[in-house]
Amino acid sequence: MKKILPIVLIFIIISSNSAFKHFNVFNSKASSKEAEKSNEITVAAAADLVFAFNDIGKLYEKETGNKVKLIFSSSGTAREQIENGAPYDVYASANIKFVDDLISKGKIISDTKQLYAVGRIGIATKIDSPLKVNDVKDLLKEDFKKIAIANPDHAPYGTASKEALQSLGLWEDLKDKMVYCKDIQDVLAMTKSGNVEAGFISLSVYKKDEMNFMLIDDKLHKPLKQAMAVVKGTKNESISRDFIKFVNGKEGREIMKRYGFVLPGDI
Template structure:
């Protein structure tokens, strides 16, 4: 496997495992912990690095599926801030008395089809070639995030249902634990492609690993991404929560394809 691809896949694999490394590096330190949906892997690492440089506050970043984090926080996991890819998980946590308030919408995400170099599939946002590949035998394996707990997997399922492909494609599906692992599957050559987050597809490490095309936004429910603080969130995370609404932070988020919420 080429060095570039190995490097990119290692980055994706890193955010599929828990926990992620602290920005501080070195030995574990008592720094505040942020649980973030894995579509944020590249964007939030960049924003957090800027925040640390400007404020001196170190943050521990952990990436995974929003549904898994929801369950862990319900059970008392020590996360003091949660950035979910689906706002419903935040609302449920608030209703259960686990958060400071109902949080704040920080972005709207998008999905698209990613195919690796050499795939027999075309990166076609309307999934017409995917439909043809199901019929002519070109498609053997196709990756989406697990729709049981990963919001990006839920939206992928909705898009496939919209295209009339869900029933036919189910035997071919390979489920990623979260959208980062799904991107790893979709770019490694172990599948012919997959449906991944635009925010991951735009990262240079992933963009060079094949072709990508956006799926129409009206093919699925919007990916309204909401963040929230827990009641014991320390000052550093409260500051980061506010920092995400500043122009420098939003500039990074837009560069990774996120739509900013309207006031």
């Protein structure tokens, strides 16, 4: 009997360890599935969307219970990040071409691509500045020593601003005054601080109590067609698709229009 007891104890210990390992594996799988079912999505959004998407994101969270993390930058910067594997769920670009580029590289779920807005650009000066722009040619005046522009190499609004100046035959005369910024928000900050006398910003970030602003004729540059889509590899495809649908839905479109965007159906 004394010899049997240790054998029984050994058997119980082995069985317990096996069950414990099985329980850990089960828990690990459950945790993995739980992570996949996260209700938070990360949206890489163009810098011109800061105010509009903050409003849309809050409303979407309130109505659905899902969470939206917004990361704003120039569309070109976000495109490069996604191409290099950045774990975004949704890409909202200020240039539809950037979305198409990522589709061709297999980084975007192609059937999720949707046009959501067309942007407008203008010239801003500090609210208390004696300098105001009533005509683009005013920028040629000596008083305008520095002019901020989003870098045309990766920022769609910067590209459009340069195109407008080229259409008017002013780019060569003004290019030495240009201060290149990473995105529209950077331009806005430089202009509001007084570090530059004027800046090219989007209508969507203009606030009349903070800036003087002159809208530029949109015939002077290519249309700023803005598109968004779901990033391939997301673990939250369903919520990502739903967010895009919300942006282009009644409530989302009302917010976009409030910030000066031209809506897809109005093009």
